[in-house]
Amino acid sequence: MAQLKVVLQFPPNLIEQPITYQLIKKHDLMVNILGARITPKEQGRLVVEISGKKKNLDAALRFLKEIGVGVEPLARDVTWHEDRCIECTACTSICPTGALSVSRPEMRVTFNHGKCIACELCVPVCPYKAMEIVSK
C-alpha cells in the first residue's frame, strides 16, 4: 500500500476530461480530493491524496505525465513566513488539518508542513500575509 499527497495541475485542454475517474477505475486507486480550483481557460488545480498498490500508483503517475497533467509535491507549495506572523492564532481555527496550531497555554503558533493540504483557507484569514501559496 502506497500513499501520495500531490497537487495535480491541469492544462486548459484537459479540464473537461474525467481524469480522477480514470485514476479510480483504470488504476484501482483511492482518490481523496482535498482541494480543487478549476477555472475555465486557466489551469485547473486539484489537491489529492492518492493511495493504492505501489505498482498501480506508479502506472497512474506515468499516465498523468503522458497526458500532460503536472504532478507536484504538496510541500513546495506552501510557505509560512515566520517573520511576518504575529502569532495571533486567527488562522488556527480555520485550518482543517491542524497544520497551523497553537500550543496552550503559551499561545504560540506553529506550522507543520507535513500536515498541510494546501487548501488555502488560511491565506485570506491572515492579516499579515504570513501564509503564501506559490502556484506553479
Add this chain to the structure above:
Amino acid sequence: MAKTIEEINEKIRRGKAVVFNAEEVIKVVKSKGLKKAATEVDVVTTGTFAPMCSSGAYFNVGHTNPRIKLGGGFVTLNGVPVYTGYAAVDILLGATAMQVEDPLNRIYPGKFLYGGAHVIEDLVSGRDVKLVARAYGTDCYPRKQLETWIRLEDMNEAVLLNLRNAYQNYNVGVNLSDHVIHTYMGVLQPRMRNATYCSAGQLSPLLNDPFYRTLGMGTRIFLGGGIGYVLGGGTQHNPSVPRTERGLPRMGAGTLSVRGELKQMNPRWLRGASMTGYGVSLAVGIGVPIPVLDEEIMHYTAVTDADIVAQVVDYSEAYPNCVPGSLGEVSYAELKSGSIKIQGKNVPTASLSSYARAREIADILKRWIVEGSFFLTQPVEPIPSVEAGLRCKALNERPVVNGPGPSR
C-alpha cells in the same frame, strides 16, 4: 502599606524594584497572599498587540525650495492620501486610509493589500516612501507640484497619534448566517463554525486596572517598541457598562488615546494588517506599567482569564443593525482553550490579538524597569471612571430637508 510612585521610582533607580508581568503575578499573589504581595511587588507590567484601527501618525516633512503649501492641497504617501488641513508642511496619515486606485470591496472580498498602516510600518522600517503633492500655489508658497522619496529620518517630526487603542475587553464575533462574512473580527464562517476574539485577557492593560486608578494623561508606556504616553481616555471610552463582581467590564468599555515619537519605534510592534473584505488596520504593541500602590491594585492585577468574560455577538445581523443583546457570555479561559459552547454548540475559537506577543511586550517593559531605564509617571489628569457617568452615544440622525438651514 500604601506606596507612592516616587517611592517606586526610587527603588527602580537603586535597582531594587520588584517587577512581574501580569501573568506571573497571578501565582505570586496566590502563593504570598494579597497583603504580603502588595508590600513586596512594586510594578506589574501588562501588554497587548492587536489591530487597532483608530491609529495614525502626523508628520512635518520640512519645507521645499521654492516653498509649497501642502495645506489645502492633495498629498499621498506611497499612493495613500493623507489629511492636509493643517499648516504648510504638516500632514496627518490615518491607519485605515487606502490607496486611491485600490479596488476596495468592488471585487469582493477586497484584499486591502496596502494602506496607511503599511505606510507607517514602512516608515518605521526605515524604508523610502514616495511623497506626491499637488498644491494650489500662493504668493509666499508658489510651488504647485512635488514628487520625492522621503524616509522617517528626513522628517522633522513623526508622531504616532492614536485616538482609540487598548480596548478594555471586546466582543466575541460569530456568524449566524448561511454564508461567509468578512469583518474586522476576521473571516467568520457560516452557521457559527468559528468564533473570534480580540483581547490579551489577563495581560491586557485596562483589565489589570479596571477602574483606571493608576493611569491617565501623562502615563509613560511601551508604545510600538519605544516610549509613548497616554493622552487620556480614547474615543468611545465607555466606563459605565455592566461589570462583574470583580469590577471587570463584561464587554468593550474603557479605551486609551496615546502618542509617541515614531523615530524610536520598531516595526516588530507596528504592523500593517490587511483584513480581507474589511480594510486596513494597524497592529499596535502597547504595554502599560501598573504601580502596585496598595492591596486593591494588587488584587486587580491578579486577574485571571477565568475572571474575565466577553459577549458573543452575531456579526451577520445583530452587529450591523445595532441589535442589542448577546448570544452568550464566555470567559477568556474558555476562549483560549480553543473551543467555546454557544447555545449548546461547540465552536472553535481563534484570536486576533496575539497573546504570545502581549507577553513579550510585558516582559520587555519589565526588563526596562528592572534595568532602570524606564520610570513611572504620575498622571496629571485621571481617565473618567464609572462615577463620571459617561455613555457612548449612537448618532441621532436628523432628516435634512430643503429649508432655511439647521435649527439653532
